[in-house]
Amino acid sequence: MKPPSEKPRGKRKDQPAYPPLAPHEVELTDFFVRMGAILGVQRSVAEIYSLLYASPKALDFDHIQGRLDMSQGSVSQGLKFLRDHGMILSIKEKGTKRERWEPTPSLAASLVNILRSQVLPTLEKSKPSLQKVLDSASARSADPEVIERIARLQRWNSRAVELSALLLPPPVDE
Amino acid sequence: MKPPSEKPRGKRKDQPAYPPLAPHEVELTDFFVRMGAILGVQRSVAEIYSLLYASPKALDFDHIQGRLDMSQGSVSQGLKFLRDHGMILSIKEKGTKRERWEPTPSLAASLVNILRSQVLPTLEKSKPSLQKVLDSASARSADPEVIERIARLQRWNSRAVELSALLLPPPVDE
DNA sequence: CGCAATCTTCATTAAAAATTGAACTTAGGC
DNA sequence: GCCTAAGTTCAATTTTTAATGAAGATTGCG
Numbered sequence A, B: 001m002k003p004p005s006e007k008p009r010g011k012r013k014d015q016p017a018y019p020p021l022a023p024h025e026v027e028l029t030d031f032f033v034r035m036g037a038i039l040g041v042q043r044s045v046a047e048i049y050s051l052l053y054a055s056p057k058a059l060d061f062d063h064i065q066g067r068l069d070m071s072q073g074s075v076s077q078g079l080k081f082l083r084d085h086g087m088i089l090s091i092k093e094k095g096t097k098r099e100r101w102e103p104t105p106s107l108a109a110s111l112v113n114i115l116r117s118q119v120l121p122t123l124e125k126s127k128p129s130l131q132k133v134l135d136s137a138s139a140r141s142a143d144p145e146v147i148e149r150i151a152r153l154q155r156w157n158s159r160a161v162e163l164s165a166l167l168l169p170p171p172v173d174e
Numbered sequence C: 001c002g003c004a005a006t007c008t009t010c011a012t013t014a015a016a017a018a019t020t021g022a023a024c025t026t027a028g029g030c
Numbered sequence D: 001g002c003c004t005a006a007g008t009t010c011a012a013t014t015t016t017t018a019a020t021g022a023a024g025a026t027t028g029c030g
Helices: A022-040 A044-052 A061-068 A070-082 A107-139 A143-167 B025-038 B043-053 B061-068 B072-084 B107-139 B146-165
Strands: A086-093 A100-102 B088-091 B098-102
Touching: A022 A044, A022 A086, A022 A107, A044 A061, A044 A070, A044 A100, A061 A070, A070 A086, A107 A143, A107 B025, A143 B107, B025 B043, B025 B107, B043 B061, B043 B072, B043 B098, B061 B072, B072 B088, B088 B146, B107 B146
Parallel strands: none
Antiparallel strands: A086 A100, B088 B098
């Protein structure tokens, strides 16, 4: 009964009306959202990436905000995440203040960046903890089977760190 | 100032008092919780697994509940998850009603099980969606670059499904 | 069978995570 | 150098996810 009077998110003045997502765009967004969930990437970030991915030309801040009907804060944070992980590039035409964004050519490289930032720190942080646990177990003369389990865990962790560092070399920029 | 009067979780009658986790147990739990977070496994599940992992003998329901000071519901659901993913085994001594639990020997196999159950379904579900998006793009004569991007996504997805199915073959049990 | 003891289910509650929006900072044009 | 458009930050709010616990189902033993 109520007319679908959507309340648009806080816009800047003089902003054009942006159309809502078309069905095929929604479907692609769902895909990116699902994949993002596996990687621990939040919905709004996946939505922004999807929009840029399906767009033939680079889009600016207001365009993204308008089409996704999303707050300024979320757009800003989302673009920051995507930038920080090398997933989007800024197209800066001279004579214009606004930045415009497009996905980086290599999605594979982008995924690697996300994995590195999420997984590697965790693995590395675990190294000293496991060492401590193992030392403590030895000191207490814990059950040999338990000691062996923890030692195995530690070897695993070390190898995972090495392997990840190999597979996910840090970027050379900066 | 307040005395540390812990309220123990709803226990069964006649339950012994279980001691809280020792520092080394807490440290190991933190490790499993962090690793679990990467894989999307909830805290309570990681806690239970950690406790079993560091225990020289199999533990029963009440023991787990008592030492972790956790609700019956969480213990039940946690054990279900661990069982369903082949991460723990039941030691059933005859002449006793209670089941007792210990970790399965292969943590590697357990991890594979988790990955299969979390990642593969998502990849598979995406196949038809991507096909639809691609068809739609072709039908609309969308920008060639965009069509190429989506086609690439689809090839990726297909290969990921094949690869995962290969690396993560379904278990033969049941 | 029947009756506990043991475990499961699921609606409710609590905790954690993501999003919003308004105040604030920064950067360019004039 | 000011002024304004553009973007950022973060406390407050909303949404999502996990944990609780009481009622219900199951199981095995007498």
